[in-house]
Amino acid sequence: MYCFVCGRIFASRLLERFGVIRTMAMYFGGYFLVALSWFFGFVNMNFVRGYSHGTHSVFASGYHVSFYSTFSRERELLRHILEGILVPMGVFLGVGLILLMHYFHLPMGYLMAGLALVLTITTLFIPRWYTHLSKQNLDTSEHISEKLHAIEVLGQRGHKGSSEVLSQLLKNTKSHPVVREKIIDTMTKVQDPHVVHTYTEMLNDPQEDEEIKMRILDSVLDLKTLQNYWREHAFSQHHFLQTLKNYTKKQRIRISKS
Incomplete structure (x- = not known):
């Protein structure tokens, strides 16, 4: 029993x-x-x-x-x-x-x-090696299904620096949209508030895909850890809110023109 x-x-x-x-x-x-x-x-x-x-x-x-x-x-x-x-x-x-x-x-x-x-x-002493192996699988794989699997593994707790690895791949506009969406979902699940810096950078990028930006906004709403993070990083909060304000303004202009 x-x-x-x-x-x-x-x-x-x-x-x-x-x-x-x-x-x-x-x-x-x-x-x-x-x-x-x-x-x-x-x-x-x-x-x-x-x-x-x-x-x-x-x-x-x-x-x-x-x-x-x-x-x-x-x-x-x-x-x-x-x-x-x-x-x-x-x-x-x-x-x-x-x-x-x-x-x-x-x-x-x-x-x-x-x-x-x-x-x-x-x-x-294994976590760094474990993360390195998963990162290597993510970098060398040519199949989307295998990349999604590697992202899932990197989303598990206990990895060293997995958020940085996923953030770098997320910012790569050459990555497949399905892979990028999977990364956003994984980052939401991991609840690492530091990803907001990557999100801010991507929202500021005029070349970034609009669908990805909408996914990012959904992810931010689901990041419960941000509330405590903002208390200690007021400047980051101000930067993100300013970015969000500019993005919303551009969307309104785009909608009015259409």
Whole structure:
């Protein structure tokens, strides 16, 4: 029952709030604390085993979602390499470490806590690589569907600098309209208020597509984080409102002429 609740409720909530990489890091961090607690006698092995089995879905959810940072043609190959080669190697390594700990009469808590700490630290260094991989997929893909997939991945929480990557592509007028519209929808979902600077620049551009500008205005209305952002960036707010005023004036003139 505990595993079911953790898998159905907590795992999805953690992924949505913290992203793929941070969710996996939280699992390993929790394992590190549990292993330390067992080593110092605060909990017994049944508690450690319960944590491992009960919260494994938290790690597994992030692990399986992480495969979608690659394209479908490469995804299965990567999965086979990890689960067919690296996982068995990890099992042999783990058994070897357990035998060494037993041979030298060292407490097993050292091994569990040490491995959990190493995995936690390693996972925390992954976000930049994870973002770079998604950005590379976005830049190299020639198919719109694959670009949309890469944008979806970059829209997940936990990425480093994904908003800047998407903003640069959004400003590129040579990008396909569907791709640009997807970026606007993703930026709205991410709720990063800094995108308003890109929006302001695009609204000021007379060569920019009117449909894209209308999408931008819809996005601004849905950016709930802007209210707090304006309090600390009054000049940016003034600049945006001035841009909006000029844009509205031009639209009225254009409509009156037509």
